[in-house]
Amino acid sequence: MCEANVYIINKDGDEELVLESVDKIFPGDGIVELENVFSERKTIKGKIKEMALVDHKIIIEEI
Amino acid sequence: MCEANVYIINKDGDEELVLESVDKIFPGDGIVELENVFSERKTIKGKIKEMALVDHKIIIEEI
Numbered sequence: 840m841c842e843a844n845v846y847i848i849n850k851d852g853d854e855e856l857v858l859e860s861v862d863k864i865f866p867g868d869g870i871v872e873l874e875n876v877f878s879e880r881k882t883i884k885g886k887i888k889e890m891a892l893v894d895h896k897i898i899i900e901e902i
Numbered sequence: 903m904c905e906a907n908v909y910i911i912n913k914d915g916d917e918e919l920v921l922e923s924v925d926k927i928f929p930g931d932g933i934v935e936l937e938n939v940f941s942e943r944k945t946i947k948g949k950i951k952e953m954a955l956v957d958h959k960i961i962i963e964e965i
Contacts, residue, residue, distance in 0.1 A: 841904035841955050864953040866929070876956065890927040892904050892955065893939065 842876050843895045847885060850901055857883055861897065871899050905939050906958045910948060913964055920946055924960065934962050 842860040849855065858873050858881050865872040866887055873881045888900040905923040912918065921936050921944050928935040929950055936944045951963040 841906075841958060843904075843955055862954060862956045864950075864955075866950050887927075887929050887950070891925065892906055892927075893925045895904060 840876065841892070841895075843890070843892060843897045845871075845873055845883075845897045845899060847883060847899045847901065848888065854898070857881060857899065864897070869902060903939065904955070904958075906953070906955060906960045908934075908936055908946075908960045908962060910946060910962045910964065911951065917961070920944060920962065927960070932965060 842862050844859050845857045845861050846854045847857050860875045861873050862876050863874040871883045885899040885901045888898045890897045905925050907922050908920045908924050909917045910920050923938045924936050925939050926937040934946045948962040948964045951961045953960045
């Protein structure tokens with residue numbers, strides 16, 4: 840399976856796990872909507888900073 | 903490997919393959935930078951509309 844783990848970097852530069860095993864991502868206006876393979880959903884304030892799919896890692900930064 | 907294929911939807915709603923086997927994605931201000939597992943890079947004007955990682959599919963829309 841090729842889902843990714845989503846982390847948020849806060850303004851202090853700390854990285855926190857937001858949601859594991861994310862399949863679908865919908866970036867919005869100042870938000871990012873996530874849905875994982877267990878159909879859990881989260882909406883995060885921020886924007887995508889970078890994605891490294893082979894490393895299964897997506898980083899969102901607060902804005 | 904968990905790379906994805908990146909498509910762009912133009913204003914007519916047509917979907918075109920932009921780059922295969924993308925590993926790293928850096929969304930910018932009105933652009934999306936892509937790098938695939940073969941170290942090929944492309945910068946696309948637009949923004950990410952949706953990602954479906956289990957389907958290995960990322961869709962960028964023109965803005």
